[in-house]
Amino acid sequence: MSVTKTSPTTNTDASLLADHEVESTYRSVNNVQLHIVTAGDPDAPLVILLHGHPDFWYGWRDQISPLVEAGFRVVVPDQRGCNLSEAPDGVDAYRLSELSADVCELIHSEGQESAHVIGHDFGGFVAWNVALRQPSIVDRLGILNVPHPTVYRDTLKSSPQQIARSWYVWFYQVPKLPEWMLRRNGMDNMVASLEVTSNSGTFDEETIERYRAAWQHTGVHPRINWYRGFRRSGSPSRNTVTQPTLICWGTEDIALLPSMAEKSVDYCENGQLRMFPNASHWVHHEREEVTEELLRHLSQNSLS
Template sequence: MSVTESSTPTTGNTVTNTDASLLSDPAVESTYRNINDVQLHVVTAGDPDAPLVVLLHGHPDFWYGWRNQIRALVKADFRVVVPDQRGCNLSDAPDGIDAYRQSKLVADVRELIRSEGRESAHIIGHDFGGFVAWNVALRHPSMVDRLGIFNVPHPTVYRDTLRSSPQQIARSWYVWFYQVPKLPEWMLARKDMANMVDSLEITSNPGTFDEETITWYKSAWRHTGIRPRINWYRGFRRSDSPPRDTVTQPTLICWGEDDIALLPSVAEKSVDYCDDGRLQMFPDASHWVHHERDEVSEALCRHLS
């Protein structure tokens, strides 16, 4: 595994300004790291010797979704590392579904931690990035100091709820739709990705994503196209279950109660799979709770400190 730092990726893709320059902060930098034969775009900030925090975005997000937490964590004296996960924004998008199994995404996080010269880190995940965070903690517990999860259930809870709850099956309709070959890519890419924009606006409170922010998101989606993001869900269906159910690390679960895709009960059940877990519910907040409530960053800093 090698690490490269530069101002542009070494791929032949055209570079858009969806790198760290979006924050207009010279202390926040873009790097490009060759990890597991994939080049990842990684945004970094904070003292390189400070405690390490890795932030993992979900779908249809990219590193920029963590901008509020980057500022808060650096102010609280943490080193922050935020990858565009494989298939997203300025990172490479390998072909095929198997490249997006949980084992691959987890291996990326493991090697990213090592690229910082560390053996472990605090891991925080939202949405699909939360599934990756859960899996890192369950598959490689010694590499996770503390765990933070935003609006995604423990993998066992999600699986069991899908088997038993017609309500959750209905809310997860898109997961089944994404398994269909080719059609989801066509549906999400048509009309200048109008359905992708809808997925942001429908699942969030009014005003969470303003016009400028949506412009950045559309630029990020164009860079790799839609298929790699859909392959996250196809790869998830092909992934092996983690080797254990219980998370041993201190775990904070922050949950926007108005999440339209997930039942609130899955948040409560997920705490039962944590030896040292705490759930903080946020009324009147959506699936994008870390965008909408400053208290999330405050709770996260307290948890990690």
């Protein structure tokens, strides 16, 4: 395994947060070393927060303290290939089966048999897959702005509008060109992917510089391999999610049709959908109510 690192001028570990109870550490799971940010009582109910692209652990900064204050243990990994985590070589290392196995072993590394799992964007695809592939390991599932994998696959087959919105998935399959496009001009295209997909003001300049620093650690190649690995990933053996599931969705997501959120609930035995008008793909940054909904959803289990 190899990791390509430069020396960013901004730290991208838990020191980004003023809360000194939040810590950075490293955990070896599934043959890869992951940087994780932890907070809360190690014996409290466990919550795993999974970021997407082009995010890193810091994307959950607004949810960590509220979850801890509500009595949860919070673990937020930089997923493989991102920020301070190890970046294995090869596309196959980024199949959903591998990303899901990372999460399962991370839960076990906490001395737990199961956890609540919450995912946004690509982290949502990982969360769906963990729940479908290893249902006993997920207590409650939280999904932010990403559809059930079957819904996404079926919609791509039937909706020209969604095919157009998913143009980047196809672009990332091209060798070398995506890496060149995203690296050039100080990763300005990566910054643009944050700004174009969010409402104005969601990412200020200080935050953007922190993202630039995170991207410098492993570069863009492993992140693009997420999408190449996604195309090579097999489907889980089951379609129906048995765990209580909350889906939160910003209706102004420019990449994903909101109709997929409604269809995704149909694949959940016990699913709830909360739509947030005028919120973007980055709904958990733009609406405090998302954190409140997640707390309500997770606390139902901890009180039972």
